[in-house]
Amino acid sequence: MHIHVFSSEAELAEAAAGRIVDRVRQDAGAVVGLATGSSPVAVYAAWGRQARAAGLDQSGVRGFALDEYLGLEPEDPRSYHAVIRRDAVAGAGLDADLVRIPDGSGAPGAAEAYEQAIRDAGGIDVQVLGIGRNGHLGFNEPGAAADSRTRVVELAEATIEDNARFFERADDVPTEAITQGLGTIFEARELLVIAVGAAKAAAVAAAIEGEETELVPASRLRNHANVHWFIDEAAASGLS
Numbered sequence: 001m002h003i004h005v006f007s008s009e010a011e012l013a014e015a016a017a018g019r020i021v022d023r024v025r026q027d028a029g030a031v032v033g034l035a036t037g038s039s040p041v042a043v044y045a046a047w048g049r050q051a052r053a054a055g056l057d058q059s060g061v062r063g064f065a066l067d068e069y070l071g072l073e074p075e076d077p078r079s080y081h082a083v084i085r086r087d088a089v090a091g092a093g094l095d096a097d098l099v100r101i102p103d104g105s106g107a108p109g110a111a112e113a114y115e116q117a118i119r120d121a122g123g124i125d126v127q128v129l130g131i132g133r134n135g136h137l138g139f140n141e142p143g144a145a146a147d148s149r150t151r152v153v154e155l156a157e158a159t160i161e162d163n164a165r166f167f168e169r170a171d172d173v174p175t176e177a178i179t180q181g182l183g184t185i186f187e188a189r190e191l192l193v194i195a196v197g198a199a200k201a202a203a204v205a206a207a208i209e210g211e212e213t214e215l216v217p218a219s220r221l222r223n224h225a226n227v228h229w230f231i232d233e234a235a236a237s238g239l240s
């Protein structure tokens with residue numbers, strides 16, 4: 001486990017983006033796992049800037065989003081289809097046709113098809129992750145099985161509260177989502193976990209130094225052979 005602590009989000013974003021850009025430099029068809037949320041936005045923008053500055057051809061880079069709400073149309077600006085297009089595809093400069101997002105329509109077989117698509121792509125090379133205040137990864141809430149695969153899940157109350165900021169009312173937040181499982185995430189060859197701000201300090205400390213337990217999904221990450229935490233000083237403030 002590698003823990004990188006930065007005094008500013010800008011430095012953190014440049015360093016995390018640098019790892020992704022290095023991967024694309026080595027493999028023009030790299031497969032990148034894409035989180036939504038606030039944490040990776042600066043990383044995607046830095047990735048795009050670094051790639052442009054280096055004249056890197058990103059036309060073969062493939063992406064897989066972590067998750068999607070159930071029941072929002074892909075055109076809905078609050079859907080993760082829209083967020084990924086805006087933050088990751090536009091930010092990093094990717095070909096939208098090569099970026100796949102889980103189908104949130106509730107169609108049968110969608111989860112299995114997503115797992116198959118990841119396998120067909122040869123697996124994920126670098127997975128970008130954020131962490132929830134409750135230690136969740138993707139929408140794998142506390143209690144999610146360590147070997148879980150892509151599936152439909154219910155959102156925890158804490159997650160609905162946290163994500164209400166993107167909706168008019170907390171009641172508008174979907175209560176279900178489709179998410180890559182912890183087992184799926186764990187198979188990525190490299191994991192980059194981004195955490196910024198004091199609100200994440202307790203979850204970061206629990207994940208890195210607390211008991212390894214399904215009640216803190218991110219605590220499973222410490223067993224991954226190639227996990228990098230990119231955190232700012234506030235998010236690191238709970239570490240001993």
Ligand code: F6R
Pocket residue numbers: 034035036037038039040066067129130131132133136137138139
């Ligand atoms: C992202 C996701 C979530 C977020 C986490 C942190 O696709 O599913 O696990 O990474 O909730 O969110 P932010 O970054 O908004 O604090």
